[in-house]
Amino acid sequence: MVVSSTRLNKKKKLEKYWEGFITSDKFDLSQLNSTIASSWQRCKEAEVNPLGGKCDRIFGRDRLEQLWEANRILLEVAAPVIESVYYTVQGSDFMVVLVNNEGIILKTMGDYQTLSSAERLNFRQGAVWTEDSVGTNAIGTSLTSGIPIQITGPEHFCSHHHVWTCSAAPIRDPEGHVLGCLDMSGPYDKMHPHTLGMIVAAAQAIEYQLRRELSKSELELALKKLTTAVDTVNDGIIYINKDGIITDANIPACNLLGLSHGKLKGMRFNHVLGGDIASGCLTAGASANGEDFIISAPPGRLVCSIKTITHNNGTIGGAVAVIRIQKNGAKGPVSYCTGGKMKVAGGPRTDTGSGNGLVRSSGGVSAGTTSRQANPFNGIIGCSRPICAAINLARRAAACSSTVLLLGESGSGKEVFATSIHMASDRRQGPFIPVNCASLPSGLIQSELFGYSGGSFTGAKRDGQQGKFELANGGTLFLDEIGDMPLDMQANLLRVLQEKAVMRVGGSKMIPVDVRVIAATNKDLFQEMQQGRFREDLFYRINVLCIEIPPLRDRGAGDLQLLTQHLLVSIAARLGRPVCKIDSAAMEMLAEYHWPGNVRELANVLEQMLIITDDDVTRVEHLPRYLQKSARDSKGLAGQVSCAPEESRSSNPVSTLEQIEKQAIREALQCFGGNISRTAQALGIGRNTLYGKLKKYDLND
Numbered sequence: 001m002v003v004s005s006t007r008l009n010k011k012k013k014l015e016k017y018w019e020g021f022i023t024s025d026k027f028d029l030s031q032l033n034s035t036i037a038s039s040w041q042r043c044k045e046a047e048v049n050p051l052g053g054k055c056d057r058i059f060g061r062d063r064l065e066q067l068w069e070a071n072r073i074l075l076e077v078a079a080p081v082i083e084s085v086y087y088t089v090q091g092s093d094f095m096v097v098l099v100n101n102e103g104i105i106l107k108t109m110g111d112y113q114t115l116s117s118a119e120r121l122n123f124r125q126g127a128v129w130t131e132d133s134v135g136t137n138a139i140g141t142s143l144t145s146g147i148p149i150q151i152t153g154p155e156h157f158c159s160h161h162h163v164w165t166c167s168a169a170p171i172r173d174p175e176g177h178v179l180g181c182l183d184m185s186g187p188y189d190k191m192h193p194h195t196l197g198m199i200v201a202a203a204q205a206i207e208y209q210l211r212r213e214l215s216k217s218e219l220e221l222a223l224k225k226l227t228t229a230v231d232t233v234n235d236g237i238i239y240i241n242k243d244g245i246i247t248d249a250n251i252p253a254c255n256l257l258g259l260s261h262g263k264l265k266g267m268r269f270n271h272v273l274g275g276d277i278a279s280g281c282l283t284a285g286a287s288a289n290g291e292d293f294i295i296s297a298p299p300g301r302l303v304c305s306i307k308t309i310t311h312n313n314g315t316i317g318g319a320v321a322v323i324r325i326q327k328n329g330a331k332g333p334v335s336y337c338t339g340g341k342m343k344v345a346g347g348p349r350t351d352t353g354s355g356n357g358l359v360r361s362s363g364g365v366s367a368g369t370t371s372r373q374a375n376p377f378n379g380i381i382g383c384s385r386p387i388c389a390a391i392n393l394a395r396r397a398a399a400c401s402s403t404v405l406l407l408g409e410s411g412s413g414k415e416v417f418a419t420s421i422h423m424a425s426d427r428r429q430g431p432f433i434p435v436n437c438a439s440l441p442s443g444l445i446q447s448e449l450f451g452y453s454g455g456s457f458t459g460a461k462r463d464g465q466q467g468k469f470e471l472a473n474g475g476t477l478f479l480d481e482i483g484d485m486p487l488d489m490q491a492n493l494l495r496v497l498q499e500k501a502v503m504r505v506g507g508s509k510m511i512p513v514d515v516r517v518i519a520a521t522n523k524d525l526f527q528e529m530q531q532g533r534f535r536e537d538l539f540y541r542i543n544v545l546c547i548e549i550p551p552l553r554d555r556g557a558g559d560l561q562l563l564t565q566h567l568l569v570s571i572a573a574r575l576g577r578p579v580c581k582i583d584s585a586a587m588e589m590l591a592e593y594h595w596p597g598n599v600r601e602l603a604n605v606l607e608q609m610l611i612i613t614d615d616d617v618t619r620v621e622h623l624p625r626y627l628q629k630s631a632r633d634s635k636g637l638a639g640q641v642s643c644a645p646e647e648s649r650s651s652n653p654v655s656t657l658e659q660i661e662k663q664a665i666r667e668a669l670q671c672f673g674g675n676i677s678r679t680a681q682a683l684g685i686g687r688n689t690l691y692g693k694l695k696k697y698d699l700n701d
């Protein structure tokens with residue numbers, strides 16, 4: 001780009017000022033913009049090295065993760081704005097940066113070249129970009145002065161920044177507190193005064209969205225408070241819309257009326273409680289408002305009081321009815337219950353109310369609380385400490401959108417974890433696309449991942465083809481065996497992860513993709529990185545949240561039993577055979593074995609055993625030879641360790657599935673200190689099923 005002579009003159013003039021200022025104690029800065037002059041003064045007082053500019057205050061991954069969590073809403077709201085700003089300037093060597101109110105960089109997005117130049121200054125996530133750390137700069141100076149500012153070339157206090165131009169604007173919460181700032185930085189010769197305008201508009205867009213988020217969460221909180229209060233009172237509370245239809249009710253109301261929440265909702269209030277009491281309030285207005293009505297229904301009478309809800313313009317929006325059992329002496333007009341599905345105490349539920357069925361129902365029907373959502377982590381069988389720790393981390397991973405790195409031996413369940421994280425995340429409606437990086441031929445890996453445009457190579461489809469990234473848009477891309485990805489592809493992958501956009505092979509335009517990446521490997525990536533087989537920058541890019549999945553041999557006998565039981569049932573179902581028991585000696589041998597192939601190997605061994613067994617018990621002789629030998633060898637070394645349930649060891653040589661199940665439940669209960677929910681979750685069954693089994697096995701204590 002040709003730099004205009006005016007700009008060159010301005011730069012030369014600024015350079016003179018800068019040189020004069022840093023070399024002399026007294027230098028007249030009256031000609032310089034006052035915000036910049038004050039900033040230079042502050043930097044001098046803070047003894048910032050004017051000949052430097054490379055940041056040496058950088059927070060590591062742990063602190064950064066805490067900061068991401070602390071600034072979660074800001075990051076979520078800012079992400080789409082940052083992307084749209086970036087796409088507007090993409091290809092012009094600019095980068096967009098979000099920092100928190102302490103000047104710590106939370107997020108960067110930019111062209112590869114610019115990010116690489118920035119990296120040389122440590123201008124990257126975790127770096128502290130305040131004035132006292134790196135001198136006058138748009139971020140630090142905007143945060144200090146509280147105003148949007150553009151700082152170009154020699155206006156920066158440190159000489160390393162003189163080739164940069166930066167524009168930053170503070171982002172404030174609705175009360176005016178600065179939450180951070182948004183910055184756009186790029187080469188000095190591409191400086192444009194409009195950049196600042198764009199950044200100010202983007203910061204305002206973030207502020208606007210933050211206000212909306214905040215009022216939404218305040219509203220949710222107010223609603224929660226209200227629901228909690230409503231559910232803790234003893235009186236029945238019923239909400240009615242302006243047409244007299246019940247829209248909601250609390251638990252006591254359902255109990256008093258003997259109707260479930262689901263049934264009550266949608267019924268006509270008058271139909272349930274009789275008379276015209278609701279219509280009186282809703283149509284005739286205030287005359288009946290707040291008055292008590294007695295509803296007659298053996299064996300007791302209910303007092304009902306209705307209050308209308310009015311809009312600001314005075315129109316009636318609905319009503320709230322409060323009902324309670326009539327205490328002696330309560331007076332009021334009498335209404336009669338005329339219909340609805342009533343539950344008579346001690347008797348069956350009737351479908352036709354005859355006008356006298358309104359009673360207090362003590363048991364049975366409870367208000368329909370929202371049913372518990374299915375837990376995707378229930379599919380991960382195991383209750384040992386290491387697997388529970390991994391599941392807990394995975395749960396956290398599901399709640400955020402950071403890249404996840406799954407480490408674990410082959411067959412240990414990395415894909416099971418990846419799918420569970422996807423299913424528990426807010427991307428569950430989007431696609432889950434698994435890619436095995438090791439099995440892709442090196443010539444095809446690029447087009448497989450990024451797609452290709454029409455006619456880009458012989459044999460290519462005429463209209464081109466989407467790659468896995470595009471296919472995973474809005475969902476999750478599972479990059480299995482990432483440690484086997486060729487080095488040149490690693491560079492391309494890094495670029496896509498940074499830019500959140502792909503360019504198809506043979507294509508010319510960037511296609512934005514919204515993909516969450518979960519990577520997995522059974523290799524020691526750190527070692528791979530040190531030996532130059534894995535790119536350092538990619539390693540740190542994907543290693544945001546690392547989950548180590550323990551090998552089966554480290555998960556203890558409890559997990560082995562649980563998995564064996566689970567797999568025996570599912571394999572039998574798949575093969576269309578009855579479920580088999582497993583001989584305790586065989587079970588012991590399984591526990592002796594070191595399981596290099598982990599759960600996958602266990603599943604294969606059990607399938608083989610089921611296939612070759614003729615009766616309903618599998619024994620040691622059904623085990624593969626190599627496993628028998630290996631287990632015997634290790635037993636010889638390690639002594640006798642039994643994993644068979646205690647009660648089966650004494651007399652009966654065969655462990656029934658029930659014995660195994662009882663033992664597994666006992667261990668899981670112990671592991672979770674008797675907590676039913678967590679035990680049920682770890683065992684992969686529902687709480688009610690667990691209660692049933694505790695009763696069956698007499699494990700209630």
Ligand SMILES: Nc1ncnc2c1ncn2[C@@H]1O[C@H](COP(=O)(O)OP(=O)(O)OP(=O)(O)O)[C@@H](O)[C@H]1O
Pocket residue numbers: 379380381382408409410411412413414415416417480522599600603
């Ligand atoms: N905790 C678990 N609960 C239930 N099934 C499991 C568990 N762990 C693994 N499996 C089963 O074991 C098999 C192998 O698991 P998975 O494919 O997830 O392993 P992996 O670590 O991704 O293997 P690889 O490294 O070879 O790709 C699958 O059939 C999976 O269903």
